[in-house]
Amino acid sequence: MSILENYQDTGGFLHRRDARVKLAVCFALVVCASTGSWYDPPRLGACALLVAALLALGRLSPLVVLRRSLVVLPFLLVPALSAPFLQAEGQGSAWQLVAAVAARSWLAAMTVAVLMAATPYADLLDGASRLGMPRILITLASFLYRYLFVLVEEADRTRLARDLRGGGRGTLRSAAPVAGAMVAALFLRTYERAERIHQCMLARGFEGEARRPAPQALAPGDWAFLAAAAALIAAAFVV
Amino acid sequence: MKGREEERAGRQDQVRVEGLTYAYPDGTPALRGVDLTIARGESVALIGPNGAGKSTLLLHLNGILQGRGDVAVFGVSPSGRGMKTLRRKVGFVFQNPDDQLFLLRVGDDVAFGPQNIGLPAEEVAARVTRALVAVGMGGMAERAPHHLSTGQKKRVALATVLAMDPELLLLDEPSSGLDPRGRRAVIRILAALPLTKLIATHDLELVLELCPRSVLLDAGRVVADGPSRALLSDGALMEAHGLEVPGSMRG
Structure with missing residues (x-):
């Protein structure tokens, strides 16, 4: 069952941020890591740095998060197996293409793993619901x-x-x-x-739709984190 | 007008069941003409062998099951329009707390009922705290139910109902699956609640402690109804219905 228990209660800065903000930032980071021209080492490097920064803000154990992120490995089997038949456009070989796909998927998985390690599952769902899911x-x-x-x-x-x-x-x-x-x-x-x-x-009086309390306002720390993350991710898009 | 109605209901029996019959969807009869009245403030045990219809009878008292016959709780039939108000007043604690606790945080689960009846957020929060403290689980609101022991889950399940401020408490096997300490905690909590209680249970020692009156149900009929001490010490009666005289009464 441990595979379902991702939360690590370190009490880090990242843990105290509002789930909505964390979801938005991580979503932007995943988009950043998985778009753009396929061969883009500078952008991927910038994304990796941002993931490392999130790890540090959450005071999370990199090894534990890394282990969680390895769930993407099986999904990389298909591109890896088809590499010999691929024709990479522009610069780079087919193997570089596979490496780029692997790096992007892994960065996305790392981002999600960090998010889940720093946010209790119930808070994640609350946040997603307030963001319109x-x-x-x-x-x-x-x-x-x-x-x-x-x-x-x-x-x-x-x-x-x-x-x-x-x-x-x-x-x-x-x-x-x-x-x-x-x-x-x-x-x-x-x-x-x-x-x-x-x-x-x-x-207990359920009538088809659960009611829930009104959302809480974002704290100054949430705004600061959101602004900083937005600026850095925008910069990563540009590099 | 409303006040007078409530006053009248107050003098009436809180639960009145007459000639209630019910068959499961596959046709097996579960209740065959049950009569039962419970007055305000009474604490009544519902005893009987497995399959006697105890849980089925409880489920009729807040309209979850609807059989034939007359059922009135607080003077209202638990079907149709009266049901909504009724479910605020009738708290039902199910046997398996994993059925009752379905949300991801203890506090959310306790808040579920009060939110459903549309209480403001501060009132909901106050009730959650009060209910959790009442069952000795204060400070556990952020915990996940799957991290709790069975005894803790049972107590939280009770809190989810107490947060509704019920006037009548229906309990299905409140002590099953508990160790002696957990069982003692539940008995102490229930004894301290000044509510009308109907407790379906096999725990006859618990009956002696909590319920002055017992109703013996077998094969969907009320076989005996009277003071617990008299009923439970009647060896022939108990044996005829798959029960036995509790150890503490055998001398």
Whole structure:
């Protein structure tokens, strides 16, 4: 489950910033790292410096964030495998093209990893919702995150129950029906749980749309961070 | 006018159920003609074997399930238009706190009910703090529910309902899955609440501590209704309905 727990509570400057500001800055940084002419080492270098600056502002452990960012690796397999067949336009070879794609994806992943390490998930969703993300997506993401933990625990218990009765061994032929039944049972239990959650919500006066408190104003620190980040990212666009 | 209505409701029984029948969607009968009245301030235990219909009966009292027969809570039928006001007054604590706590922060979850009834932000915040302190979870508002123990989750689930300022509390197995300390904490919290309570439970020692009156339900019918001490010490009755005389009464 640790893969879902990204937040590192270091109490850094970045952690204390409003989630809306952090989302906006990180989004701009991702756009900066993934646009422009494909071969642009100065811009990518500038973006890397900005990511490093965010790491420092959050007093985050670079290694932990780095490990999180490696989730992009599998997605780089396709461009890497197709490199021999690519024809790079303009300067540089096909391999340089792959390297540029890799660098851009990795910078984007690093940015997201920093954002998630410095912002509790609930705050991220709050911020995204206040920035205009559709309510239904926020609700889905929130329920998904909350119940993934419950579901994984349930799946673990089911698997343990099977293994303790010696059900985990055997050939694929004998194990597959058991696995199928387990998945079906999990699905049914999840379905029933969803019904019970809905009942719980109704019992507390839910009428189809959750109400939430009015947004808080940005603090001076948020404005300062936003202005500085905007200027630096704009500069990175230009280099 | 409104005041007089409320006054009349105050003298009435808070819960009145007459001839309630209900069958599950697959046709299995769950309740077969249940009669039950509960007066203001009473603390009543709902006991009976598994599958007796205890939870099903509770779900009828705030309109989540609707069977045939007469149900009136605070003089209002929990269906249609009366339901909205009713759900403010009736707090329901479900058996599994993972069903009840569905948001990502404890504080958000406790605030969910008060926000739904449209209270202003300061009032919501005050109620969240008050409810969490009442269950001994003050200062935990920022925690994620999946980081809490079962006992803590149970207490937060209770807080989510207390924040609604209910007048009637429906509790489904409030002590199940708790260690003795967690169970003791829940009993202490419930004993201190001056509300009308209906508690569905298998924990008969808890019944003796919290509920002067018990209603024994089996196969969808009320089999016995009376003082807890008399009911729970009746060995033949208890055994006939899948229960047993609590250890502390066996001498």
